[in-house]
Amino acid sequence: MPTLRKSTLFFLLVALNLLVLAALSLHAEVRSGQLPAQRAASRALVRQLKLSDLCLFTEARYTRHPAMADRHAPFQDHPLALEHFPSGSLVSPPALRREAK
């Protein structure tokens, strides 16, 4: 059996990697098709209980409901208080909101 050139081996490795990426894209497509049924349970609860936030971080009220939190919530003890909760560092300040005028 003739020995393969190093360049051929390299291209085979790249092709194999591209094949893996294509398989992962296919996986993403198939899973996207399957998950609406699973997501339906979440959407039904959001509709029924009129929920406004995702349950991602349960450690502080302003990270549990970032959309509902007031602007001062992370600094509740005093204006220059340091952030207590690790997930607070994940949550950026809310987008500009309509404030009471």
Add this chain to the structure above:
Amino acid sequence: MNRSLQRHLNILDFALSSLWRRKGKNLALLAVYTLIIFIIASIVFFTQALKREADLVLQDAPDLVVQRMVAGRHDPIPVSYGTGIAAIRGVSEVTPRFWGYYYDPVTGANFTLVASDDQELKPEAISIGSGVARTSRISIGDFLPLKDIKGSPVLFSVQKIFPSSSELVAADLIQLRQEDFQRLFDFPAGRATDLAVSAGNPAELETIAAKIVHDFPDTRPILKSEMIRTYDSVFDWRSGMVLVVLAVAVLSFIIFAWDKATGLSAEEKKEIGILKSIGWETTDVLLLKSWEGIVISLSAFLFGVSLGYLHVFFFSASLFEHALKGWSVLYPEFKLTPVIDPYLICLLFLLSVGPYVAATVVPSWLAATVDPDAAMRS
């Protein structure tokens, strides 16, 4: 075979042999490079998937939530405000929402209590999220003691557990009847936590919100689009920890590209000198170095992206778990819908492969333009 293609293949063969000669150094380089791409790709996949999930799930959220603000803080809103808001043109329904938090001293977890008028729910019965069931180790028919405002425990029987597929919105939820909620917290009569407002025409929401602020100056309306945008900004690349992790990854990439760019080793310079003295053109040397850069960076990119996808969508981003959990005792377990954004992948490709190849070629070009004799003697 085409002559030019044959030339490229010959140079690639030589580049691969050259890389293999210094395999220890180059394999270490490939590992570090793959790790950086893996971290960046994981962040991209994770944040994109969460943003899309929030966008899809929150489509059914209330059109508008109206909060009352007192001294800059959220305060229970008089239910009577609902009558005034319902009279605004375009508002189809106003529903008071009763919800709050409960810290469970037994498990150390924070629960979200939501009151509803679900007729199927019996008095002193609750529906709980899978996260609550898991943390408190209870199932249907068991009792969950919750302390009321006076400190006396009230036993609630678990009537239903929300499906585990709803953990992303309901892991920490406890649904109970409105009278139980009011009794537990001694919630002031005639007040609600906030008001959920529905509008017949979503295009009118901005106008309705402005009218609410005008009529009730102590309120703050939050639009559904703002709720969705909150998650966009939380997982935006510019925000919080995402920025920190990205900055670390990008900085390490710059450091190691800088290391490549600031000079070649004496051995590499000597190699270029020998190649030039045996008749290689400067373009051949540049082609050789470009191929070396492409082999390393392309391999690292392909490995890193695939590993990032597997990490986020097969292993639930387990490396980020500790950062996301923080101090929370109750953490939702959810599977994200995979999202591959071709734009971001192309951007990652251009930002990782391009600069590295440039960082490899530029110093080689400087070395290749020097007299071969001087290069070999240096």
